[in-house]
Amino acid sequence: MTKLRIAGGQVLRPDASVERADVLVDSESGDIAAVGDPDEVPEGDETLDAEDGLVMPGLVNAHTHAAMTLLRGYADDKELDAWLQEDIWPVEAEFTPEDVRAGTELGLLEMIRSGTTAFADMYFHEEEVVEAVEDAGLRARLGYGIVTVGKDEEGAREDCEQSLEVAREFDGAADGRVKTAFMPHSLTTVGEEYLREFVPEAREDGIALHYHANETTDEVDPIVEEEGQRPLDYARELDMTDESDFVAHGVHLDSTEIDLLAETGTSVVHCPASNMKLASGMAPVQKLLDAGVTVGLGTDGTASNNDLDVFDEMRDAAMVGKLAENDASAVPAESVVRMATEGSASALGFDSGRIEEGANADLAVVDLDAAHLTPHHDLVSHLVYAARGSDVRHTLCDGAVLMRDREVLTLDAEAVRERAERRAAAAVERAE
């Protein structure tokens, strides 16, 4: 049995304390075998140097569209509906499976570099995403995004079938690192008749749901008008608020919807950068936390962010969380770190996000030897307010080292960038 000892560093523990400790990783089972005082942790077969570093749980990006890296910087400074319809969807319509593969690999490269070890992806040509995840060594919950508006009945049903098929076929892929979900894009972009027909099919097979909810007022108002109820009441009626389900955004939620989320155990993935950039609004994050809702953190796609750096996202979450409450003590650093690790992992149904014996060995080692991380009064504060993705020295997932000393081992970084650059330009050219 191969054991890898992460030695010489400080370790962030589940109670948010930081202690000098070593971590022993079982590379075969992919679990953390031991963590504690260097004298008490058994020897490993190999060592990974964590001196001057902080070993933390790998970050979990609980909502993104990884292949959208190809659209990074393509269309900015516009509100959601116009941005999707006028700019994003026309180019996405040109994406081939090879484009999605190239964009996803670029996304995975960026994730590994910035200490992200797991993510949720909603996109299309998802079989490419499965393969890319398998090769790159990350963990993911994946699904095919359904949009029925603007499609005829046959096209709409095909989309729904496709999402069910992807969820059924790929669950458990990549040695169990891949899980799936049924993914209607949102409550307004998928027609009620399709939700009524296909959600029960997903439920029968025990498949979880992931969708965008309450992102903008333009999305909430039509449901209130047409259904006479709040979007999440409508979702509950459609059996879309199970404990295993997770919704992206949750910006415009009223207090009854917050209670509903807490009661049903449905998780919310907060996407602060996307919400600010598309001027969607400020999510009531502190209220969600106070109500006991599981809150994770996501970047959303890189066309509305424009990066996949979850450190950035943590800072944004803390900043906008305070602004939303007009209270500087709201959404403090510790709760933000929890959101980006345990919260996101729990939303995705992975036993990751905490450094403890038996948990998945999904880890990042942050280099503390930097001017912008000096002095070391409070390392949890640093993770949220001062650190950035480029501070990550090593990244591990499922007990395997994906990046060692800033060198990504599972992807050819140069080739990935070159391919993405070329494919992005060609797709845009076809669309225009």
Ligand SMILES: N[C@@H](CCSC[C@H]1O[C@@H](n2cnc3c(=O)[nH]cnc32)[C@H](O)[C@@H]1O)C(=O)O
């Ligand atoms: N099968 C669908 C694609 C859905 S994938 C998920 C979609 O979510 C879109 N998307 C990205 N960011 C956001 C957001 O913030 N809100 C809503 N949709 C988004 C993204 O462009 C992508 O088309 C089709 O054929 O059109």
Ligand SMILES: [Zn+2]
């Ligand atoms: Zn999204």
